[in-house]
Every structure is written in C-alpha cells, then in structure tokens.
Amino acid sequence: MPPSAEQKTTAPAAGPAQGSAGVQSLARAFDLLERMADAGGEVGLSELSGTSGLPLPTIHRLMRTLVSCGYVRQQPNRRYALGPRLIRLGESASRLLGSWARPYLARLVEETGETANMALLDGDEVVYVAQVPSRHSMRMFTEVGRRVLPHSTGVGKALLAATPDEEVRALLTRTGMPAATEKTITTPEGFLEALATVRERGYATDDNEQEVGVRCIAVAVPDAPTAAALSISGPAGRVTDAATDKFVPVLREVARELSGVLASNGPA
Structure with a gap:
C-alpha cells in the first residue's frame, strides 16, 4: 500500500543525497504531486510546506513549473489541484x-x-x-x-x-x-x-x-x-x-x- 499522508508528514522531502540541483528539483516536484494525491488532489502551499518540510519559496517555484506544464492547476481559491495532463x-x-x-x-x-x-x-x-x-x-x-x-x-x-x-x-x-x-x-x-x-x-x-x-x-x-x-x-x-x-x-x-x-x- 502507498504511504499515508500521515506517514509522509514525518518523512523528509524526497531527493537524492547527491546530484545536480535539476535532479533534486525533479524529485521534489514528484514528491509534491504524490503529497497532493494523498491529500485528495487539492492543497494549499502551507499544507505542502507542512507535510514536505520544504520552504514556501521552493514549493512556490516548483508549483509554478508544474502549473506551466499542465500537471497542476491553480484554483480560484488560490489552492492547487492536480491537473488534467496527469x-x-x-x-x-x-x-x-x-x-x-x-x-x-x-x-x-x-x-x-x-x-x-x-x-x-x-x-x-x-x-x-x-x-x-x-x-x-x-x-x-x-x-x-x-x-x-x-x-x-x-x-x-x-x-x-x-x-x-x-x-x-x-x-x-x-x-x-x-x-x-x-x-x-x-x-x-x-x-x-x-x-x-x-x-x-x-x-x-x-x-x-x-x-x-x-x-x-x-x-x-x-x-x-x-x-x-x-x-x-x-x-x-x-x-x-x-x-x-x-x-x-x-x-x-x-x-x-x-x-x-x-x-x-x-x-x-
């Protein structure tokens, strides 16, 4: 079974121990997508920061990239939802x-x-x-x-x-x-x-x-x-x-x- 949202709350953000910043960003982006799915598909940035341990500026940057690629969309209430491209x-x-x-x-x-x-x-x-x-x-x-x-x-x-x-x-x-x-x-x-x-x-x-x-x-x-x-x-x-x-x-x-x-x- 996949890890629950509670389990992920205490886990460190995904990312390689060594490697380029690009690889680390990719791992973090996928980790955020999984956390969104665990949360029901729609979350706020503060929720993602709390469960992932990543700072808000980092999450905001990653989410902007995911939105531009169509994998996430921003709702009218400013929360983020999984996008149709997924x-x-x-x-x-x-x-x-x-x-x-x-x-x-x-x-x-x-x-x-x-x-x-x-x-x-x-x-x-x-x-x-x-x-x-x-x-x-x-x-x-x-x-x-x-x-x-x-x-x-x-x-x-x-x-x-x-x-x-x-x-x-x-x-x-x-x-x-x-x-x-x-x-x-x-x-x-x-x-x-x-x-x-x-x-x-x-x-x-x-x-x-x-x-x-x-x-x-x-x-x-x-x-x-x-x-x-x-x-x-x-x-x-x-x-x-x-x-x-x-x-x-x-x-x-x-x-x-x-x-x-x-x-x-x-x-x-």
Missing part, C-alpha cells in the same frame, strides 16, 4: 501495469480455473486494469476499465483493509452505499466489520454482493506502489468455501510475486 499519464501507466500483471493472472486461471482480475483504487472508486478469463463456458467477465464502488466488491475490501476507519467512513460518505443485490453491505458499520474480518483472515470475499450467483476472493498486492488487489471470481457453485481454502494460498503467492515485479518497475 490523466493521460495515469491511463498509460494503468495499461502498462495491466500488461505486466497478465502473466500472473494467467497463472491464477491455470491453478484455480476461475477468472482472474487486477484492480486499483483510483480516488474513491475501484478500477479493473487487467483480466484473464476462465476457460469454463460459464464464467465471469468484467470489462477492463470498469469502475465500481468498493463497498460491494472483494477487491474493494482488500484495497481498503489497511485504511484507517475514519478515512473509510469519509469515503463511504462521499460515494454512498447503494445496494447492488440484497446481500450488499449498505452501512458503514457493516463494512468496517467486514474490513476487520479481512485483516484477520488476510483475504476478502464478495459473496453475491455485487452480482447474484457470483463469489469473489481477493487479496491486496503487498508493497505495491499504488493500492492494488488480485482476485478470482466465478459461479457461487464452484467458488465454494472448500475451494476458497485452496485458492487463497495461490492468490497470496501470486500477489507476492507480482509485488516483486512492481517494486523493480517492471519485468526484467
């Missing part, structure tokens, strides 16, 4: 991440027989970035690029399990908790209880909560540069409790292997 970078990065994940998803399909997915937390939503379908004639299909609310999905629970309860409550307040089926969790208290179970077990489930007749098992990808989860999904008649006991160790192992690839910035 969307193109994010979409390209998501496609690349999906291509890296596909061999690992294929292994999940080979060992479980069910459809395998990779999903990311993008703002308040879950977005599916890769899928390898089951070879069964009756199988689950989720379109790559589809966005769903996290409260009704296994991947959503896996992605939010390490998030502080107050942040989860705030997210649920923003999104609402509409019922996709009669088994969808529709209260913050119920969802927080489910997250506690995920932390205890080390995996998440979606038991007919997003779609009637479908069960899903999901695990977070440990130490991923952005919140990511892997899942397998299939008909409830095949993805039984007994099957779950067999599938979870495979999911965990593949997630650990994928984590190593992401930490090294891609396959060798």
Whole structure:
C-alpha cells in the first residue's frame, strides 16, 4: 500500500543525497504531486510546506513549473489541484501495469480455473486494469476499465483493509452505499466489520454482493506502489468455501510475486 499522508508528514522531502540541483528539483516536484494525491488532489502551499518540510519559496517555484506544464492547476481559491495532463499519464501507466500483471493472472486461471482480475483504487472508486478469463463456458467477465464502488466488491475490501476507519467512513460518505443485490453491505458499520474480518483472515470475499450467483476472493498486492488487489471470481457453485481454502494460498503467492515485479518497475 502507498504511504499515508500521515506517514509522509514525518518523512523528509524526497531527493537524492547527491546530484545536480535539476535532479533534486525533479524529485521534489514528484514528491509534491504524490503529497497532493494523498491529500485528495487539492492543497494549499502551507499544507505542502507542512507535510514536505520544504520552504514556501521552493514549493512556490516548483508549483509554478508544474502549473506551466499542465500537471497542476491553480484554483480560484488560490489552492492547487492536480491537473488534467496527469490523466493521460495515469491511463498509460494503468495499461502498462495491466500488461505486466497478465502473466500472473494467467497463472491464477491455470491453478484455480476461475477468472482472474487486477484492480486499483483510483480516488474513491475501484478500477479493473487487467483480466484473464476462465476457460469454463460459464464464467465471469468484467470489462477492463470498469469502475465500481468498493463497498460491494472483494477487491474493494482488500484495497481498503489497511485504511484507517475514519478515512473509510469519509469515503463511504462521499460515494454512498447503494445496494447492488440484497446481500450488499449498505452501512458503514457493516463494512468496517467486514474490513476487520479481512485483516484477520488476510483475504476478502464478495459473496453475491455485487452480482447474484457470483463469489469473489481477493487479496491486496503487498508493497505495491499504488493500492492494488488480485482476485478470482466465478459461479457461487464452484467458488465454494472448500475451494476458497485452496485458492487463497495461490492468490497470496501470486500477489507476492507480482509485488516483486512492481517494486523493480517492471519485468526484467
């Protein structure tokens, strides 16, 4: 999981120990963008100064450069927000991440027989970035690029399990908790209880909560540069409790292997 805003508050500003001022400025600019994302995408200069430890003149200079490049924009209230040019970078990065994940998803399909997915937390939503379908004639299909609310999905629970309860409550307040089926969790208290179970077990489930007749098992990808989860999904008649006991160790192992690839910035 990515560092939280609280963790970043106590961390020194990113930057190489040695190297040119240009390299240091680049590292600092990316650090500021990440801090903006952690803060919800919009911040004031004083907030950035407090969390990064950089002096206000330095932050102001870096933000002017980012604004001129289109990666940040200044709002009418004088605060700064992430700019639209980042969307193109994010979409390209998501496609690349999906291509890296596909061999690992294929292994999940080979060992479980069910459809395998990779999903990311993008703002308040879950977005599916890769899928390898089951070879069964009756199988689950989720379109790559589809966005769903996290409260009704296994991947959503896996992605939010390490998030502080107050942040989860705030997210649920923003999104609402509409019922996709009669088994969808529709209260913050119920969802927080489910997250506690995920932390205890080390995996998440979606038991007919997003779609009637479908069960899903999901695990977070440990130490991923952005919140990511892997899942397998299939008909409830095949993805039984007994099957779950067999599938979870495979999911965990593949997630650990994928984590190593992401930490090294891609396959060798």
